[in-house]
Amino acid sequence: MREGLTIDEAESLILAATPRLGAETISTAEAAGRILAESIESTRRHPPADCSAMDGYAVRRADLEITSAGNPTSLPVVYEVPAGGHAERPLEAGEAARIFTGAPLPPGADAVVRQEDTRPGEGRVEILVAPEPREHVRDGGEDFEIGDRLIDTGVVLGSTHLGVLASIGRTIVSVRQRPTVAILSSGDELVEPDRPADSGQIVSSNSYTLAAACREIGAQPSYLGIAGDRPEEIENRLRAGLRANVIVSSAGVSVGDHDHVRAVLEKIGCKLQFWGVRMKPGYPLAFGVIESSGALVFGLPGNPVSAAVSFEEFVRPALRKMMGHRALYRPVVRARLTEKLTKRAGRVHFVRVSLETRDAELFATPTGNQSSGILTSMIRGNGLAVIAAESEILEVGSQVDVQILDSNFFDQTERGF
Ligand code: AMP
Ligand code: MG
Numbered sequence: 001m002r003e004g005l006t007i008d009e010a011e012s013l014i015l016a017a018t019p020r021l022g023a024e025t026i027s028t029a030e031a032a033g034r035i036l037a038e039s040i041e042s043t044r045r046h047p048p049a050d051c052s053a054m055d056g057y058a059v060r061r062a063d064l065e066i067t068s069a070g071n072p073t074s075l076p077v078v079y080e081v082p083a084g085g086h087a088e089r090p091l092e093a094g095e096a097a098r099i100f101t102g103a104p105l106p107p108g109a110d111a112v113v114r115q116e117d118t119r120p121g122e123g124r125v126e127i128l129v130a131p132e133p134r135e136h137v138r139d140g141g142e143d144f145e146i147g148d149r150l151i152d153t154g155v156v157l158g159s160t161h162l163g164v165l166a167s168i169g170r171t172i173v174s175v176r177q178r179p180t181v182a183i184l185s186s187g188d189e190l191v192e193p194d195r196p197a198d199s200g201q202i203v204s205s206n207s208y209t210l211a212a213a214c215r216e217i218g219a220q221p222s223y224l225g226i227a228g229d230r231p232e233e234i235e236n237r238l239r240a241g242l243r244a245n246v247i248v249s250s251a252g253v254s255v256g257d258h259d260h261v262r263a264v265l266e267k268i269g270c271k272l273q274f275w276g277v278r279m280k281p282g283y284p285l286a287f288g289v290i291e292s293s294g295a296l297v298f299g300l301p302g303n304p305v306s307a308a309v310s311f312e313e314f315v316r317p318a319l320r321k322m323m324g325h326r327a328l329y330r331p332v333v334r335a336r337l338t339e340k341l342t343k344r345a346g347r348v349h350f351v352r353v354s355l356e357t358r359d360a361e362l363f364a365t366p367t368g369n370q371s372s373g374i375l376t377s378m379i380r381g382n383g384l385a386v387i388a389a390e391s392e393i394l395e396v397g398s399q400v401d402v403q404i405l406d407s408n409f410f411d412q413t414e415r416g417f
Contacts, residue, residue, distance in 0.1 A: 002274040010277045018318045021177040028165045031157050034175035035324040040151040044168045046143040050105040054136040058097040058109035067130040112136035176324035181214045182241025184224040184249040206250040206307045219319045229258040251302025254284045270297045279348045281306035281372035303372035335362035335402045341394040348389045352381040382406035
């Protein structure tokens with residue numbers, strides 16, 4: 001097993017072992033956010049026929065060559081075409097038909113005059129404006145024709161995709177399956193958040209963080225509970241997760257006397273591929289594959305920030321790959337540091353920062369104590385500044401890459417236009 005990998009090396013091994021899951025058919029109404037697993041061709045035409053874009057009168061343009069407000073043309077209104085109805089017969093020369101938005105254009109008509117450009121009379125209408133050819137007419141098939149390619153496979157379905165699917169009568173659709181993720185916490189010191197904890201104990205928060213991070217991207221977490229630091233206990237709980245696509249444990253993967261997770265993983269058929277990534281927080285990451293099923297196993301470090309950052313950098317892209325996403329990564333922006341940063345060379349540092357825009361430029365301010373136990377350093381910020389392994393000193397004003405963790409970051413308090 002390899003040890004002490006770079007982030008790139010670790011990620012390549014993980015993604016190489018990550019399969020794309022199969023497809024499943026679900027109700028289109030439930031498909032927002034899912035990844036389309038088929039390409040959608042139109043089985044219908046929209047609009048199905050030429051139709052009116054306005055409430056007004058269907059006319060034959062040739063009847064209205066010399067029409068103007070000063071010289072209106074009076075036409076008999078021979079019938080009405082309601083929305084959802086049909087013309088009772090073709091429109092003849094010298095005739096107008098009352099028509100409403102969405103109603104099919106009568107055969108013979110070639111334009112629609114808006115109601116506002118007419119003066120109604122008894123059984124007749126005075127046209128005040130000569131229409132352009134096909135003015136206020138929506139062409140049949142102008143949105144799509146039968147056989148048009150409408151949505152490509154791999155697209156992340158948004159609300160209007162569902163609308164397009166609905167408009168061709170597709171009430172079910174094939175999408176990529178959502179990975180199941182079994183989450184285990186481990187450590188004798190841990191207690192569940194709803195239990196009393198004495199001063200020697202630590203409230204387990206990682207399962208909440210990790211389950212929510214899974215749900216945020218549409219993966220399906222299940223919880224295996226807390227295993228004490230005994231191999232049999234860890235094994236029993238891990239075995240309950242063997243049917244999941246991904247197992248994520250936290251803690252117990254370091255080199256301490258009570259760190260049994262790696263040994264247990266090997267015992268239950270997990271081939272470990274590496275241990276340790278040259279980053280901070282998050283060095284003690286173990287990754288392997290359950291040989292019988294191909295399930296991925298991530299042994300994340302236990303410290304809450306390390307677990308969250310390791311999930312971000314390694315588990316999240318893998319889950320997104322499984323789900324068929326083409327874009328695996330968070331957005332990265334360049335920002336200027338508002339504080340000097342110093343570190344030791346050797347590992348990439350992920351510094352929690354809060355990003356703000358001033359005069360159209362982005363600034364990144366570290367969120368205080370960066371210890372990997374201080375989970376509030378995550379909630380005070382909205383991004384991770386990525387400081388290269390070899391960097392030692394970054395002066396105020398230096399440009400850094402910042403990975404944006406807050407998916408609402410680009411939302412605005414002002415409309416902006
Ligand atoms: P370990 O990797 O087992 O040495 O754990 C590192 C640190 O992370 C210890 O201080 C643990 O108490 C803490 N820790 C481990 N698991 C959790 C958890 N589920 N929630 C919160 N903190 C944890
Ligand atoms: Mg422990």
